[in-house]
Amino acid sequence: MRILKLQKKDFFPFLEVISKKAELWAPVAKQGGPPAETLPDPHWASLAKREKFSFERIQDFSKIAMNTTRTIIPPKKIMVPASFNMFHFDEKEYREDLSHVTNRILFGVHPCDIHGLLILDKLFSQAYSDPYYLEARKKTIILGLSCWPDEFCFCKSTHTDIIEEGYDLFFTNLESHFLVWIGSSRGDDLIRLAPDYFDERLTEKDIKTYINWQEERDNAFQTEINFTRLPDLMELKYKAPFWEEAGAACLACGSCSMVCPTCNCYNVVDKQFLGNRPGQRLRYWDSCTLTEYSEVAGGENFRGHKSQRLRLWYTHKLRAYVSKYGKPSCVGCGRCLVTCPVQIHAKSVADALEGHPVDAFWKKFAEEVSK
Amino acid sequence: MNGQHKCLADSNPFTPEPARIIRSYHLTADVKFFQVRFIDVERALSFQYKAGQFAMVSILGAGEAPFCLSSTPSRPGLLEFCIRKMGTVTNALFRLPENALIGLRGPYGNGFPVEEMTGKDILIIMGGMGVAPLRSVLLYCLDNRDWFGRVVLLYGAKRPAEMIFREEFFSLKTRTDLECHLTVDADDTGQWPERTGVVTTLFPSLKKVDPENTYALVCGPPVMYKFVIKELIKLNIPKNQILMTLERRMKCGIGKCGHCAIDYIYTCLDGPVFTYWDVLHMKELI
Structure with missing residues (x-):
């Protein structure tokens, strides 16, 4: 693999050159949310104080947030938008609609999220290929960016803290410069658009700086989950209280699925319009925690209770994917930890499975109720 | 249908292909029989499927839903569905006149392991709408009668008027190469010539079963499985020779939308036909 050096001052000029090729998308800081002082719970108050980030279309490079943690929604929103049209239809035929797919450059994708895309690649190409996902994936250039863990990151536990494939270029953000990994032929083409910005000669000092950075980052993780035992524990604790x-505390809001980089479930509805306008077959994100998820015509619901649906969610993440591909379909991004309103997330569920004390809202809620 | 594909895949597996309702009529008050054919003559013949597989049916503007094929692959060209009026899609489908255009894609799912079943005795047990997928395998066995040993059919409906394909089954009773036992839960007509009682009441009248050599195929309402399986276990039929076909919510049929996930499998790819061993092995199947 080729690794090049890019000076920080040359970064925007490089973006300038490549962004002529396709729409540039990157994380930007988002405003809004409730003021921290209005939130009674210290967990939520501290989260409310933090800056939030979102992948957006970039017109002004200075808006790009370089030192972000996770974005609110993972980059799956580029590959499979929250809602899009699959087909136009009239009395004669269904016509495929790929109009939501455009050429994009997606900058600032962290290793965990690239791993998330690799998992979606498998799900959307196993047995049958999903042309909507694959077409968007093909047309999106992935420029990865290194990151620094906060207290909710646990990608080291899922072995998704480093990435070796699935990107075109990967930028390791060191103090004075970037180290740029070239991950694909297409990535190499981007470098060739502005070869003068890149230096192939890495000094011993550059290598040392990188190794030190890596070691320091390795030691910065504060959250750890032992995933190797979880598939067994999912079986053994199937009936655990x-x-x-x-389930009693779960709001069945589906937020965990919306923010999860590997949640791929969707629903489909047909929409008709008055007049000559063709109808649309819309595909939109769904979540197995929602009530109607397993309901069939006639009203029979195979998972009527929230606890059954939550268990399905975790069966899928912690066990199902392991059976098929040998690893969990959790990438340790920590989004469920910062999103679930009642703190049902990978960490608290893993703790409960392990029999560790759990200090999460749903546990406190259960204790309150049992009093 | 759409000649120009701009995507990576050779064709878009989600595209419904145009088909026509050739014939449709009521089997019971809320169940209708549909004969459907692809408009493209070549496609009508190239559509190969296995008994127990299903197709995704699109009704213009109403949406798409999975339906099992009730016809047998041994009679290609014409596809048959046996459908109960239940939700948005079926309500719209029931309103369609003959010759109306619908969309079809498939076939999907694993289907029955007919190769494995060859040479064996076939015991088919169905309740109510369970006839929809099992009629396919029944007709397949009858069309290739020499390939199978005994063929036994047990069918239970709620009432005589709700017995789907009633005439078809009564005419089968006259055949000597098939044992056909029918029952209704309750006879409100006073003219029902066959047995009354739930489907398990038919078991005592069965001639001795050779369990190792028998495949039992079960489909019916969720409540039925528990009782029927108990009887089959009593007969010593091996757990992996008890086959059942299951229903789940599906939006894609090809392992993408996630709705039919059970444990670590997808009903649409790994099912809808499962063995009783699968049921014991994986949770939440029935």
Whole structure:
């Protein structure tokens, strides 16, 4: 693999050159959310104080947030938008609609999120290929960016803290410069658009700086989950009472699925319009935690209770994918930890499975109720 | 249908292909029979499927839903569905006149392991709408009668008027190469010539079963499985020779939308036909 050096001052000029090729998208800081002082819970107050980030279309490079943690929504929103049209239809035929797919450069994708895309690649190409996802994936250039863990990141536990494939270029953000990994032929083409910005000669000092950075980052993780035991524990604790407790507190809001980089479920509805306008077959994100998820015509619901649906969510993440591909479909991004309103997330569920004490809202809620 | 594909895949697997309702009529008050054919003559013949597989049916403007094929692959060209009026899609489908255009894609799912079943005795047990997928395998067995040993059919409906394909089954009773036992839960007509009681009441009248050599195929309402399986286990039929076909919510049929996920499998790819061993092995199947 080729690794090049890019000076910080040359970064925007490089973006300038490549952004002529396709729409540039990157994380930007977002405003809004409730003021921290209005939130009674210290967990939520501290989260509300933090800056939030979102992948947006970039017109002004200075808006790009370089030192972000996770974005609110993972980059899956570029590959499969939250809602899009699959087909136009009239009385004669269904016509494929790929109009939401455009050439894009997606900058600032962290290793965990690239791993998330690799998992989606498998899900959307196994047995049958999903042309909507694959077409968007093909047309999106991925420029990865290194990151620094906060207290919610646990990608080291899922072995997704480093990335070796699935990107075109990867930028390791060191103090004075970037180290740029070239991950694909297309990535190499981007470098060739502005070869003068890149230096192939890495000094011993550059290498040392990188190794030191890596070691320091390695030691910066504060959250750890032992995933190797979880598939077994999902089986053994299938009837454990904590599922009922979590189910009682779960709001069935589906937020965990919306923010999860590997949640791929969707629903489909047909929409008709008055007049000559063709109808649309819309595909939009769905979540297995929502009530109607497993309901069939006639009203039979195979997972009527929230605890059953939560267990399905975690079966899928912690066990199902392991059976098929040998690793969990959790990439340790920490989004469920910062998103779930009642703190049902990978960490608290893993703790409960392990039999560790759990200091999460749903546990406290269960204790309150049992009093 | 759409000649120009701009995507990576050779064709878009989600595209419904145009088909026509050739014939449709009521089987019971809320169940209708549909004969459907692809408009493209070549496609009508190239559509190869296995008994127990299903197709995604699109009704213009109403949406798309999965339906099992009730016809047998041994009679290609014409596809048959047996559908109960239940939700948005079926309500719209029931309103369609004959010759109306619908969309079809498939076939999907694993289907029954007919190769494995060859040479074996076939015991088919169905309740209510369970006839929809099992009629396919029944007709397949009858069309290739020499390939199978005994063929036994047990069918239970709620009432005589709700017995789907009633005439078809009564005419089968006259055949000597098939044992056909029918029952209704309750006879409100006073003229029902066959047995009354739930489907399990038919078991005592079965001639001795050779369990190792028998495949039992079960489909019916969720409540039925527990009781029927108990009887089959009593007969010593091996757990992996008890086959059942299941229903789940599906939006894609090809393992993408996630709705039919059970444990670590997808009903649409790994099912809808499962063995009783699968049921014991994986949670939440029935």
